[in-house]
Amino acid sequence: GAGVSQSPSNKVTEKGKDVELRCDPISGHTALYWYRQSLGQGLEFLIYFQGNSAPDKSGLPSDRFSAERTGGSVSTLTIQRTQQEDSAVYLCASSLARQGGGELFFGEGSRLTVL
């Protein structure tokens, strides 16, 4: 597709369950980012991939959160033992290598609701 694709678009889960969120970036984009937006908040950085490696994972809130990227393309964000405070919209973005600046292209997000 032409844009960043995320799935699922909506996910409702019970507290304590594991969830996986998927991001398919724009073809050829080497950089991939995960952000989340909680209700009434701005976009909170989670993790940044350059190729398959993650030089900056400083935003992951706890060890329940992990992410991987394979083949320099698709990325999966996994949240284990979900808590209610994990409820948010999880946004994925990709870009060409951003040395010297450049825009991120965002997907539409995955809305996670933890009951």
Next chain:
Amino acid sequence: DQQVKQNSPSLSVQEGRISILNCDYTNSMFDYFLWYKKYPAEGPTFLISISSIKDKNEDGRFTVFLNKSAKHLSLHIVPSQPGDSAVYFCAASVTGGSEKLVFGKGTKLTVNP
């Protein structure tokens, strides 16, 4: 510790008038600034950017001004149109760092017909 602050959660203007959205930052290492626009149920889309070597960048109806000494930037929309109604996010980054963008909390702009 919020490094990028948008102190106005909302702004309402009349169609045809100027909209001015403000953003302040605290990290003096930031050298690249962007504005993103977000409609409900959609991802943010890039609007305009400015490098710290400039103090103004213009693209059609949109102009971004940067005041480095005050650590302040603003987005001007002239003339405002109802289709501009959205949430606007200010973002900043450090070139050569991790390349991540640090976002403000956003300002919801409503342009009334």
